[in-house]
Amino acid sequence: MQGDVKRLSLILLFAPFALWIVLLIILPHLGMVYLSLREKVAPRVYEFGFGNYIDFIQEPIYWNTLLRTGSMSILVTVLALLIGFPIAYYIAKIAGRRSRGALFLLCLIPLWVSDLIRAFGWILLLRETGVISTSLQKVGLISEPVEFLYNDATVIVGLVYTVILFMIVPLVSTLDGMDDAMVEAGYNLGGSGPTVLRRIIIPYAMPGIVAGCIVVFMLTAGSYLTPILLGGKNSSWFTEQIYDQFITRFNWESGAAFGFLLLAFTSLVVWAGLRLTGQNLANTVAKN
Known part of the structure; x- marks a missing residue:
């Protein structure tokens, strides 16, 4: 009787999570798989095949954009790690x-507003008539307005600002246990600061580093608003292609195929x- 009660309690405990996984992740992905394998051969006439994936391979602009998105996402991840690690260690x-609570609160502030509001905040700062350009003109460093928007550097800065918290949190969680x-x-054994960092601190923090890098990379590669708003027409982000x-x-079949290609690539x-x-994913998640 007691075993049945425990089993029922376990089922009730995991039922919401299982429903969330099935209804919001598994079923939509199965539907996308179905869509991605449909080839339009005539109006409202479809056949199953890999034509949508072949079209992606045969068009250089598509896979060049995917590779560019991946390389810039890796750069954002590296910058977020270099900036976030000292903050997390402190x-x-x-x-x-x-003071830990206050510092965490400062890190959480960017999440209080939506991605759209954060992106427009950067636009107000960096546009030709924005705060930075106007201030530089007033102090005499530049003679005319400068447009800081619509380039890769601006997109990278905006993305790092958006995702750095997701690097700091797992690092703090890991380093706190050291x-x-x-x-x-x-x-005491004669190690210098860089040696202690390389031989002791970084190996211990490696699960947190890996966890943070995975989250940051996936969020960056799947970002849409920040690259589009800050990069403008010069932005080449794969989510824009999707x-x-x-x-x-209105080509849902190709869009579904592109989405799965992004998932496979990341x-x-x-x-x-x-x-x-x-590292392995199981140990990394378990330790954090």
Whole structure:
């Protein structure tokens, strides 16, 4: 009787999660698979095949955009790690208990507003008549307005600002469990700061680094608003190609195929990253 009660409790506990997985992830993906394998041969006439994927391979602009999106997403991930790691280490190991909450609150501020509002905030700062250009003119550093928008650097800055919290949180979670005696022992044995960082701190924080990099990379590669608004017509982001197929061309079959190609590509990059770092997804998620 007691075993039946425990089993029922376990089923009721996991039922909402299972329904969420099935209804919002598995079924929509199965529907997208079905759409991606439909080839339009005549008005309202379809056949099953891989024509949508072949069209992607045969059009250089599509896979060049995918590769460009992947490379810039990797760059954003690296920058987020370089900026976020010192912040996470300070919060976890240096800051006092009272100040940790305030520092976390500062990191959470960007999430209080939507991606759209954050992007327009950057536009107000960086446009030709924006705050930065106007201020530089007033102090005499430039003689005429300068347009800081609509280039790759602006897109990268906006994306790093958007995703850096998702790098900091897993790093803080991992570094918080590191015993300070490990660092002290490293210095007592004659290790310098860079040596202690390379031999002790980074290996210990590796699960958090990998977890943060995976989340940041996937969010960046799947971003749409920030690259479009900050990059303008000069932006070449693969999510824009997917949007164009779905909304502009009403070609849901190609849009579904492009979506799965993006998922496959990002999954391949994550797998390669796990192989290079010697980590595995199960241990990384479990430790964080």
